[in-house]
Amino acid sequence: MNFIDEAYLEIKAGDGGSGASSFRREKYIPFGGPDGGDGGKGGDIYFKVNTNSNTLIDFQNKKIFNAKNGERGAGKNKFGAAGEDLIIEVPLGTVIYDNNTQEELIDCTDKIGIYLIAKGGDGGLGNAKFKSSTNQAPRKFTPGFEGEARSIRLELKSLADVGLVGFPNAGKSTFLNKVSSAKPKIGNYPFTTLRPHLGTIKGNESSYVIADIPGLIEGASDGAGLGIKFLKHISRTGLLLIFADLFSFENINPIKQVQLLKNELDSFKDDLTQKISWIVCNKIDLLSDEDISQIRKDLEKELKVTHDEVFFISAATGEGTSELLKRLETELLKDKQK
Ligand SMILES: Nc1nc2c(ncn2[C@@H]2O[C@H](COP(=O)(O)OP(=O)(O)OP(=O)(O)O)[C@@H](O)[C@H]2O)c(=O)[nH]1
Ligand SMILES: [Mg+2]
The missing domain is CATH 3.40.50.300 (P-loop containing nucleotide triphosphate hydrolases)
Structure with missing residues (x-):
C-alpha cells in the first residue's frame, strides 16, 4: 500500500562557515593588515507544498535531511559562499510537529505555501572585522554558528469539506x-x-x-x-x-x-x-x-x-x-x- 500518512524526520540546517584569519601579503607591503573574510551562512530548510502528492511515502526510506554548510572565508577579504537551502516537498494538508515538544509548527494548508523550519547558522567573522585602533593585526576570527537541528513529525490530514x-x-x-x-x-x-x-x-x-x-x-x-x-x-x-x-x-x-x-x-x-x-x-x-x-x-x-x-x-x-x-x-x- 502506497499510502503513508505519518513520517519522522531528522533535519539539520547548514552550519555557518568559519571566518578566516589572514594578512595581506603583497610585494613592497611588508606588514599588510588583516584581510580574512567572513564565513558564508549555512543553508536554511524549508517545507513546500506539492499539490500533486498525497502521501508521505517518500519519507519512508529517506529520513535525514541536511542543508549545505556555508563555506569558510578566505584571505583578500573573500567571503565564504552561503550554503544552498534545502526545500522538502510535502502534500497539501501536512501538519509539521516538533517531535521533541509535540508543538505544532506549521499546518500546510496553503497550496502555494513555503515554510521556513530550520535556519542555517550565520557565518563566522574573519579577522579583518577585529581590527581596531589598539589592535592593528588581530589574528582572531570566529567559527560559524551551527545550523538549527530538529526532530520532526509529519502528519497528513487531508483537506476535505x-x-x-x-x-x-x-x-x-x-x-x-x-x-x-x-x-x-x-x-x-x-x-x-x-x-x-x-x-x-x-x-x-x-x-x-x-x-x-x-x-x-x-x-x-x-x-x-x-x-x-x-x-x-x-x-x-x-x-x-x-x-x-x-x-x-x-x-x-x-x-x-x-x-x-x-x-x-x-x-x-x-x-x-x-x-x-x-x-x-x-x-x-x-x-x-x-x-x-x-x-x-x-x-x-x-x-x-x-x-x-x-x-x-x-x-x-x-x-x-x-x-x-x-x-x-x-x-x-x-x-x-x-
Ligand atoms: N444494491 C445496492 N448495492 C450497493 C449500493 N451501494 C453500494 N452497493 C454495493 O455494496 C458493496 C459495497 O460497496 P462499497 O462502495 O465498496 O462500500 P464501502 O462503504 O466503500 O466499503 P469499505 O470500503 O469496505 O468501507 C458493493 O458490492 C456495492 O456494489 C446501493 O445503493 N445499492
Ligand atoms: Mg470503500
Whole structure:
C-alpha cells in the first residue's frame, strides 16, 4: 500500500562557515593588515507544498535531511559562499510537529505555501572585522554558528469539506464514484477501501471536496478492523455523512449502526462529534417504499434527529443523491459565509 500518512524526520540546517584569519601579503607591503573574510551562512530548510502528492511515502526510506554548510572565508577579504537551502516537498494538508515538544509548527494548508523550519547558522567573522585602533593585526576570527537541528513529525490530514463514515460495505465508495470523478475501488466485501480518497463535487455555485475513508466497525477505537487512524482525514471537514447500510450483511439495523459509529467517533482525539452530521441510509433500491418510511420514522424517533438530517439514497442508482448534494452545497456555503 502506497499510502503513508505519518513520517519522522531528522533535519539539520547548514552550519555557518568559519571566518578566516589572514594578512595581506603583497610585494613592497611588508606588514599588510588583516584581510580574512567572513564565513558564508549555512543553508536554511524549508517545507513546500506539492499539490500533486498525497502521501508521505517518500519519507519512508529517506529520513535525514541536511542543508549545505556555508563555506569558510578566505584571505583578500573573500567571503565564504552561503550554503544552498534545502526545500522538502510535502502534500497539501501536512501538519509539521516538533517531535521533541509535540508543538505544532506549521499546518500546510496553503497550496502555494513555503515554510521556513530550520535556519542555517550565520557565518563566522574573519579577522579583518577585529581590527581596531589598539589592535592593528588581530589574528582572531570566529567559527560559524551551527545550523538549527530538529526532530520532526509529519502528519497528513487531508483537506476535505465533507467526510464519509460508515461500516464496511455501506456503499461509501460507490457514492463517491457516483457523484464525483474520484474512482475509489468498490467491492462486495468489507474493507475494500484501504486509504482515503478525495473527490471534488462541482455544485451550482461552488465546488467542494468529499473524503471517503476505510470503513469503521465496532471496537475500531481499540484497533478492530483498520482502527480509527484514518479519522484524521476527516477531522478538518465541516460536515460528516454517517452512512447506514439498509441491507447490512451482518443484519445490524441502521439505528444500531449509527449508534455504534457515533461511539467510535466519540473516542477519537479530535472532537468529531461536534461536527454537523447527517445520516445517509443507503441501498434504498433493495427495499420497498413502506419499509423505507417505517425505517425513517423509527430512526428519527430513536436517534432524536429531525427529518432534514436524514437522507435515503441509492448510491448504486443515484436516486436521492442530487437532493443530498444540493443540501450539502447550501450547508457548506452557509458555513463559509459565517
Ligand atoms: N444494491 C445496492 N448495492 C450497493 C449500493 N451501494 C453500494 N452497493 C454495493 O455494496 C458493496 C459495497 O460497496 P462499497 O462502495 O465498496 O462500500 P464501502 O462503504 O466503500 O466499503 P469499505 O470500503 O469496505 O468501507 C458493493 O458490492 C456495492 O456494489 C446501493 O445503493 N445499492
Ligand atoms: Mg470503500
